[in-house]
Amino acid sequence: MTNNQEAEIDARDLRCAFGHFATGVTVVTTLDTTGAPCGFTANSFTSVSIDPPLLLVNIARSAYGCDAFTGSHGFAVNILAANQRDLSNRFARAGTDKFANQDWHAEITGSPIIEGVVAWFDCEHFEQVEAGDHIILIGRVLQYAYNTHAPLGFCRGAYVSFGMTPGMLQLVSSPGSLRVGAIIESNGKILLERNHETGQLHLPASESVGDVATPGSLLAKLASAGIEVDLPFIYAAYHEDSQRFVYYLGELLSIDDAVETSTMCFYEFDNITWEEISDSAIIAMLERFIREKRLGNYSIYIGDRAQGEVHPA
Numbered sequence: 001m002t003n004n005q006e007a008e009i010d011a012r013d014l015r016c017a018f019g020h021f022a023t024g025v026t027v028v029t030t031l032d033t034t035g036a037p038c039g040f041t042a043n044s045f046t047s048v049s050i051d052p053p054l055l056l057v058n059i060a061r062s063a064y065g066c067d068a069f070t071g072s073h074g075f076a077v078n079i080l081a082a083n084q085r086d087l088s089n090r091f092a093r094a095g096t097d098k099f100a101n102q103d104w105h106a107e108i109t110g111s112p113i114i115e116g117v118v119a120w121f122d123c124e125h126f127e128q129v130e131a132g133d134h135i136i137l138i139g140r141v142l143q144y145a146y147n148t149h150a151p152l153g154f155c156r157g158a159y160v161s162f163g164m165t166p167g168m169l170q171l172v173s174s175p176g177s178l179r180v181g182a183i184i185e186s187n188g189k190i191l192l193e194r195n196h197e198t199g200q201l202h203l204p205a206s207e208s209v210g211d212v213a214t215p216g217s218l219l220a221k222l223a224s225a226g227i228e229v230d231l232p233f234i235y236a237a238y239h240e241d242s243q244r245f246v247y248y249l250g251e252l253l254s255i256d257d258a259v260e261t262s263t264m265c266f267y268e269f270d271n272i273t274w275e276e277i278s279d280s281a282i283i284a285m286l287e288r289f290i291r292e293k294r295l296g297n298y299s300i301y302i303g304d305r306a307q308g309e310v311h312p313a
Helices: 011-018 066-070 085-092 166-173 218-224 280-295
Strands: 026-031 037-042 046-049 054-060 074-079 104-106 112-114 119-131 134-146 152-155 158-161 178-183 189-194 227-240 243-255 264-268 299-304 308-312
Touching: 026 054, 026 066, 026 085, 026 112, 037 054, 037 085, 054 066, 054 074, 054 119, 066 134, 074 112, 074 134, 112 119, 178 218, 178 227, 178 280, 189 280, 218 227, 227 280, 243 280, 280 299
Parallel strands: 178 243, 227 299
Antiparallel strands: 026 037, 026 074, 046 054, 054 134, 074 119, 104 112, 119 134, 152 158, 189 264, 227 243, 299 308
């Protein structure tokens, strides 16, 4: 644990320390002076008071659209669901048409309420507080709604599931290099990727989940092969020395007719050439998935490459 004196505080290290607090993820929205929707991703959401009903979020002075939020009549806070990582990534970027093809509606203040979120709060401005390089927006809640969907979590610079066991949360968010992969099934077939150099088969993987617009990410790799997926559940998380491995159970959304490439191909369960898979952890994972697929009951593995525990999903 690092214990720095105030005069020695490093901005990057302090941001890292703040990031150890696990939070939900929100998209905060408003309308600018022209009536156009604006929004940004924030995990600085905090409930403040019940009577009167108040909440707060922080926005950086340098943020694109800061003037729109400080000059508007009100704003809305949308708490994202576990399957809305792409939405979080989109609203975290500046200079993009964030609301393109995004369903939303307006309530009292006119601020966009995004469809599919876990909860939303429509607020009028109650107070603004200047605090260093940020502005604290305190809103009075005028209307709200919520449901039982699983929320999106964030900790130590990575998205997490609040359904994880403490051990899985520790493994996923601990320091070290990360490899992220996915099990994607379609009509009794598993998607496998062939390594050009070794000729071995493995599950599609990359260094991050990312999104379809992030070069080198898992979702971008799959999209380039004509595969669109959602990755709602972690199926296995394990480590080997300082290397961490996280594999998601993918939900296939769409697939091009000519999806199979020279490196990616769907293999029928009964026709997987196991001798072409040298990674024992992937073999064990696939064998477990095939059994559980036939039973319709999935579990989550956590441990190291050789041994661990299986928890009900």
